[in-house]
Amino acid sequence: MVRELLTMELDEEKIELLGEEGLIPPLLEMASANIESKEVSLHALVKLSTFHHNKRIFASLGGTTLILKLMFSSHMLAVVVPKCTEILANLSSNGDGIKYMVDQNGAHLELEPVITGLLSFQHNLNSLDVVRKPALRALLGICRAENGLVKSAVLSASGVSVILALLDDSNQEIRELAINLLFLFSQHEPEGVVEYLMKPRRLEALVGFLENSDKGDVQMAAAGLLANLPKSETLLTEKLIELGGLKAIVEIVRSGTIEAKENALSALFRFTDPTNLESQRITVELGVHPLLTSLLRVDSVTASARAAALLGDLSMRTHELSVVHPKKPRCLCFHFTRKRLSVCAAHGGECSVGATFCLLEAEGALDRLVGLLEKKVDATAYEAIQTLSTLVREDSPQRGAHVLHENGAVGPTIEVLRWGSESLKGEALSLLEKVFTRDMVELYGSTARLPLMQLTGGSFFEDGHLQRKAAKVLLLIERYSRSSSTYSVTGLNNSF
Numbered sequence: 001m002v003r004e005l006l007t008m009e010l011d012e013e014k015i016e017l018l019g020e021e022g023l024i025p026p027l028l029e030m031a032s033a034n035i036e037s038k039e040v041s042l043h044a045l046v047k048l049s050t051f052h053h054n055k056r057i058f059a060s061l062g063g064t065t066l067i068l069k070l071m072f073s074s075h076m077l078a079v080v081v082p083k084c085t086e087i088l089a090n091l092s093s094n095g096d097g098i099k100y101m102v103d104q105n106g107a108h109l110e111l112e113p114v115i116t117g118l119l120s121f122q123h124n125l126n127s128l129d130v131v132r133k134p135a136l137r138a139l140l141g142i143c144r145a146e147n148g149l150v151k152s153a154v155l156s157a158s159g160v161s162v163i164l165a166l167l168d169d170s171n172q173e174i175r176e177l178a179i180n181l182l183f184l185f186s187q188h189e190p191e192g193v194v195e196y197l198m199k200p201r202r203l204e205a206l207v208g209f210l211e212n213s214d215k216g217d218v219q220m221a222a223a224g225l226l227a228n229l230p231k232s233e234t235l236l237t238e239k240l241i242e243l244g245g246l247k248a249i250v251e252i253v254r255s256g257t258i259e260a261k262e263n264a265l266s267a268l269f270r271f272t273d274p275t276n277l278e279s280q281r282i283t284v285e286l287g288v289h290p291l292l293t294s295l296l297r298v299d300s301v302t303a304s305a306r307a308a309a310l311l312g313d314l315s316m317r318t319h320e321l322s323v324v325h326p327k328k329p330r331c332l333c334f335h336f337t338r339k340r341l342s343v344c345a346a347h348g349g350e351c352s353v354g355a356t357f358c359l360l361e362a363e364g365a366l367d368r369l370v371g372l373l374e375k376k377v378d379a380t381a382y383e384a385i386q387t388l389s390t391l392v393r394e395d396s397p398q399r400g401a402h403v404l405h406e407n408g409a410v411g412p413t414i415e416v417l418r419w420g421s422e423s424l425k426g427e428a429l430s431l432l433e434k435v436f437t438r439d440m441v442e443l444y445g446s447t448a449r450l451p452l453m454q455l456t457g458g459s460f461f462e463d464g465h466l467q468r469k470a471a472k473v474l475l476l477i478e479r480y481s482r483s484s485s486t487y488s489v490t491g492l493n494n495s496f
Contacts, residue, residue, distance in 0.1 A: 019054035042083035049090040062104035089137035097145020136177040183221040186228040210248035220260040227266035265306035272313040296368035312387030314357040321356040322349030373412035417451035441480040
C-alpha cells in the first residue's frame, strides 16, 4: 500500500489528510524494521513531514528521536541517511525551527550533538550532495530559531571553518545555504570570515551573491554577513569598493526586498564612516541620499532607523566641507547678494549633496526626520535626533538652532521628554542643550519648562544622569530668562 501511495500524484490536501487518518504510526514502525521497509517508509515520511499538522503528529509519536537515531548510526546505508536528513529539514522548515525537535513526551531534545552531527556531514568526504543539502537546510532552520545553538555551532563544532569551505563548492544550492549560515555564524566569529574573504577570488564570490537579485534571501544573507564584519577592516572596505560590492549594496537598498534592504543598510555603515571621507564621497556619488530619504517613510522601523543614522554619518562632515565665503565690499551689491543666496542656512557656506553631503540639500530629508519624531517610535526617533544634532555646532549653535526652529524640529524634540525612553530623553536633552540659545529660550522656554521640571522632580540637584541633564537645560532657560529681563529693567542686578 505504501509503495502505491508513493507512485500516486497527491495534492497537498490529500497528503495532509493521510497523516490525519493514521498513516504515520505504521510508517514509523516500518522505519524500525528491515532496510527495505526503512527505505519505503522514510520516502513516504518525507512527503508527509512537509505539513504542520503531520509534523506535530510525527514528533508526538517519537518520530524525531527515531530519525536522529537512524541518521547518525554509522552502519546505516546511504539510502536511509538522505531521507532522514530531508525529514529533519522539513521539520525545521517554514520557521518551525526547533518546535518539533522533541521526544514523544514533548520534552526538547539535546540539540548540540545534532548540530555537531549535521556539520560533520559537510566535511565528510563520503557524504553525497543528497545528504549535505538537506543537512544544511536542517542546520539553517534550527540555527535561525535558536541563537544559543548558533553559538554552540561556532564555538564547539568549528562551524565557521566548516561552512566557509562550502563557499567554494561546485553546487550552487550548497553555496547559497552556506552564505545564509555564515550570516548567522559571523555574529559570533567575524574575524575568521574576514581572513577567508581576503584570499584570492573569495571576495568576488561574495559580491556575486550581493548582485544576485533573483535570490532575495541570498542577498539578505550576504549583506548581513558584511554588516557583521568589523568596520575596522579598512582593507576589506577598499576591496569591496574596487570589486563593485558597494555598488551592489546600494542597488539592494534601491530595489531589494525589505529584509535585504535592512541588512544592506547595516552593511552601508562601513562605507559612511565619518573618519573615511573618500569612502563617504564614493557612497554619495552612487546616489544614496534620495534612497535613504525615501526609506524614512517605510513601515520597517529597522530600515527607517538605519536610514536616519546613515544620513547622520554623512552629515557629520558637512561643516568642515562647507566653503565659507569671505565678506565682499559693500559696493559689489549685486555680486554680494548673489553669494548670500547660495550660503547654507545651517553651515554658513556653499553646500550641496554631492560636494558637502548637506542634509538640508537632500530633498525632503529634514521634513521626514521631523516626521519620525512625530510618529513617537523610540528607535526611529533616537536616530532622527542624533542626525538633527549634526546640524548644530556646539561652538556656534545659532545657525543650526534657527534651521531646526524653521523646520519645526524643536517642538517635537521637547515633546520627546514626555513620552520617550530614558536613553531617548537623554538624546533629546543633549540636543536641547545645544539649541537653547537666548532666542530659542524666548520661543520655547515656557513650553519646555514643565516637562523639564517633571524630569528633575522639581529639584536642580537630582543625582540621576537624566535628571542632571534636565536640570542643566532648565538652568539655561532660567539664566536666559533672567538675562532677558535685565534688558527690560535697567539696573535690576545693581539693586541687590
